[in-house]
Amino acid sequence: MAEWSSYSLHDLLLFSLQAYIGLFELLNTTLWPAHLVTLALGLAAATLVLKGHRARHRLVWTLLSILWLWTGWHFFHVQYAAINWAAEYVAVVFWLQGLLFGLFAMVPKCPQISYVGTVTDRMAAAVYLFALIGYPIASLALGRSSESVEFLGISADSGVVATLAILVLSRARFIWLAWVVPLAWCALTGLTLWLLGSPEFFIAPLAAVLAVAAAASYITGPDSLPDK
Amino acid sequence: MLINRRTVLKGSIAATLAGAAAAQMPAQATTTPLARPLGQTGEMLPLVGLGSWITFNVGNNQKLLDASSDVMAAFFESGGRMIDSSPMYGSSQATIGYGLKKLGMPDALFSADKVWTSSAGNGGPQIEASRGNWGVPQFDLVQVHNLVAWRAHLELLQAMKAAGNVRYIGITTSHGRRHAELEDIMASQPIDFVQLTYNVEDREAEQRLLPLARERGIAVIVNRPFQRGYLVERLSSSPLPNWVAETGAASWAQFLLKFVISHPAVTCAIPATSQVEHVRENMAAASGILPDTALRKRMADYVGQL
Ligand SMILES: NC(=O)c1ccc[n+]([C@@H]2O[C@H](COP(=O)([O-])OP(=O)(O)OC[C@H]3O[C@@H](n4cnc5c(N)ncnc54)[C@H](OP(=O)(O)O)[C@@H]3O)[C@@H](O)[C@H]2O)c1
Numbered sequence: 001m002a003e004w005s006s007y008s009l010h011d012l013l014l015f016s017l018q019a020y021i022g023l024f025e026l027l028n029t030t031l032w033p034a035h036l037v038t039l040a041l042g043l044a045a046a047t048l049v050l051k052g053h054r055a056r057h058r059l060v061w062t063l064l065s066i067l068w069l070w071t072g073w074h075f076f077h078v079q080y081a082a083i084n085w086a087a088e089y090v091a092v093v094f095w096l097q098g099l100l101f102g103l104f105a106m107v108p109k110c111p112q113i114s115y116v117g118t119v120t121d122r123m124a125a126a127v128y129l130f131a132l133i134g135y136p137i138a139s140l141a142l143g144r145s146s147e148s149v150e151f152l153g154i155s156a157d158s159g160v161v162a163t164l165a166i167l168v169l170s171r172a173r174f175i176w177l178a179w180v181v182p183l184a185w186c187a188l189t190g191l192t193l194w195l196l197g198s199p200e201f202f203i204a205p206l207a208a209v210l211a212v213a214a215a216a217s218y219i220t221g222p223d224s225l226p227d228k
Numbered sequence: 229m230l231i232n233r234r235t236v237l238k239g240s241i242a243a244t245l246a247g248a249a250a251a252q253m254p255a256q257a258t259t260t261p262l263a264r265p266l267g268q269t270g271e272m273l274p275l276v277g278l279g280s281w282i283t284f285n286v287g288n289n290q291k292l293l294d295a296s297s298d299v300m301a302a303f304f305e306s307g308g309r310m311i312d313s314s315p316m317y318g319s320s321q322a323t324i325g326y327g328l329k330k331l332g333m334p335d336a337l338f339s340a341d342k343v344w345t346s347s348a349g350n351g352g353p354q355i356e357a358s359r360g361n362w363g364v365p366q367f368d369l370v371q372v373h374n375l376v377a378w379r380a381h382l383e384l385l386q387a388m389k390a391a392g393n394v395r396y397i398g399i400t401t402s403h404g405r406r407h408a409e410l411e412d413i414m415a416s417q418p419i420d421f422v423q424l425t426y427n428v429e430d431r432e433a434e435q436r437l438l439p440l441a442r443e444r445g446i447a448v449i450v451n452r453p454f455q456r457g458y459l460v461e462r463l464s465s466s467p468l469p470n471w472v473a474e475t476g477a478a479s480w481a482q483f484l485l486k487f488v489i490s491h492p493a494v495t496c497a498i499p500a501t502s503q504v505e506h507v508r509e510n511m512a513a514a515s516g517i518l519p520d521t522a523l524r525k526r527m528a529d530y531v532g533q534l
Binding site: 007010011013014015016018019022023025026079082083084085 | 283291502
C-alpha cells in the first residue's frame with residue numbers, strides 16, 4: 001500500500017513528449033502516401049451515409065472494422081509498442097473492437113447508420129469532419145510540426161473520434177457496448193498528452209464529450225428512433 | 229578551513245585515481261573524471277554515469293536515435309563509463325546498442341542492466357535478450373530491478389557470476405521504497421552493487437543503507453539525483469549560492485550532483501539526459517573539489533530553505 005502511494009501518475013510515463021511526437025513523424029514518413037487513401041475512404045464512408053446508400057450500413061461497419069484492426073496492428077503493435085510495452089495490450093483491445101464492428105457488418109439485423117439532418121446528426125457530422133480534417137489543423141495550431149501531425153488511419157486518435165461520430169448516427173440502443181473502448185481511448189490519450197505536457201491534451205476528450213452529448217439527445221430526446 | 233579539508237578529500241580521490249584508473253580511461257576520453265574504487269576489487273568507476281529511463285526510449289525514430297548516440301559520444305569523451313538500463317525502459321536498451329555500435333563499442337563502457345520479471349524462469353532469457361539489445365558479449369553488472377522476485381534472480385545472478393557470465397551483481401530500488409527489505413538483503417546476500425535513490429532532498433539512505441554499504445564493501449549507484457529533473461527545474465528559479473563556486477559547481481545540476489557524489493559511500497550517480505550539453509555539464513560535476521561534511525550540510529540546509 002505504502003509502496004503504491006509513492007508512485008505518481010508521471011511515474012507511469014515511459015517516454016518523453018519528444019519521443020511520442022517522434023513516433024508520429026516516423027509514421028508519417030513511412031506510411032505516406034497512405035494518408036490520401038485513408039482520407040479518400042473516410043470521405044467515401046461519409047458520402048455513403050449522407051446519400052443514404054442502401055449498402056451503407058454494412059460497408060461503413062466493414063470500413064470501421066478494418067480501421068480498428070489496422071490501427072491495432074500497425075500503430076499499436078508495430079510502432080507504439082517500441083516505446084510503450086503497454087501498447088501491446090491496447091493493440092488487443094483495438095482488435096477486439098475491430099471484430100465487434102466486423103460482427104455488426106455481418107449480422108442479419110445490421111445496426112443502421114442514418115443521417116436525417118437533425119441537430120444531433122449535424123453535430124455528429126461536425127465531429128466526423130473534425131476527425132478527418134480538423135484534427136491535423138488543430139494540432140498544427142497548437143504547435144505540432146507539420147511532419148508530426150496525426151491523420152485518420154495513420155495513428156489512433158482521429159480514427160477513434162470518427163468512430164464516435166458514426167456511433168452517434170447508428171442510433172441503435174444496444175450499441176452502447178461499442179462506445180466503451182473509443183471513450184476509454186479518448187480519456188487515455190488525453191491523459192497521456194496532459195502528463196507529457198502537450199497543449200493538445202483536450203482535443204480527443206472534448207470530441208468524446210460532444211459525441212456523448214449528441215448521442216444522449218438521440219436516446220432521450222425527440223430524435224430517438226426504434227432499433228431496426 | 230573548509231577549503232583545506234576539501235582539498236585533502238580531493239587529493240585523496242585523485243591519488244587513488246592516478247594509481248588505478250588512468251589505464252582504464254577510454255582512449256577517446258578528453259578529460260578524466262574523479263573516480264572511486266569498486267568495493268574491494270580496486271577497479272575504478274567515474275563518479276558520474278549515465279541513466280537511460282525515458283531519455284533513451286525513442287523507438288525507431290532515426291533522428292532521436294542519432295541524438296541519443298551523440299549524448300553517448302559526449303559521455304565517453306568526458307571520461308564516462310557506466311551506462312544503466314533495464315528491460316523496463318522500452319526501447320532504451322536498443323538505443324544504447326545502436327549508439328555503442330555507432331561509436332565502435334568503446335572499451336571504457338561499464339554496462340549495467342537489470343532483470344525485471346516476476347517469473348523466476350524468465351530471468352535468464354530476459355537477460356540474454358537484453359544483452360542482445362546492447363550488442364555486448366556480456367554485462368559488467370546485472371541488478372535485480374526493484375527487488376522483483378529477488379531470491380530467485382539473485383540465485384541466478386550468483387550462478388552467472390560464478391560461471392564468468394557477468395562480472396558484478398546487485399539489486400535496485402528507488403523513491404525510498406522497501407528500504408528495510410533492502411537492508412536485510414545487503415546484510416545477508418553476497419552482492420557487489422546496490423542502487424537506490426539519493427539526492428539533496430531524498431536523504432533517507434544516509435541513515436542506514438549508505439553506512440551499511442560502506443561497512444560491507446558494496447558499491448552504491450545513485451538513481452534520480454535530480455528527482456527526474458524536477459529538482460533542477462524547481463531550483464532554477466533560485467540563485468545558485470556563490471559559496472559553492474569554489475567546488476567548481478557552476479549550475480544547479482552540478483550543485484546537486486556534487487552533493488550526491490561527495491557522500492563517501494556513493495560510487496556513482498547516474499543522471500539521465502537527452503542533451504549533449506547536459507551530459508557534459510553532469511560529467512564536469514565529477515571534477516574540481518568535492519564538498520566535505522560541513523559544506524554538504526550547508527548545501528542541504530540551503531535547499532531546504534528554498
Ligand atoms: N528502480 C530502479 O532501478 C531505477 C529507478 C529510477 C531510475 N533508475 C535509473 O536512474 C537513472 C536516473 O534517474 P531518472 O532518469 O529517473 O532521473 P534523474 O536522472 O534525476 O533526472 C533525469 C532528468 O533530468 C534532466 N537533466 C539531466 N541533466 C540535466 C542538467 N544538466 N540540467 C538540467 N536538467 C538535466 C533530464 O532532462 P534532459 O533530457 O532535458 O537533460 C531528465 O529529464 C534512470 O535513467 C535509470 O537509469 C533506476
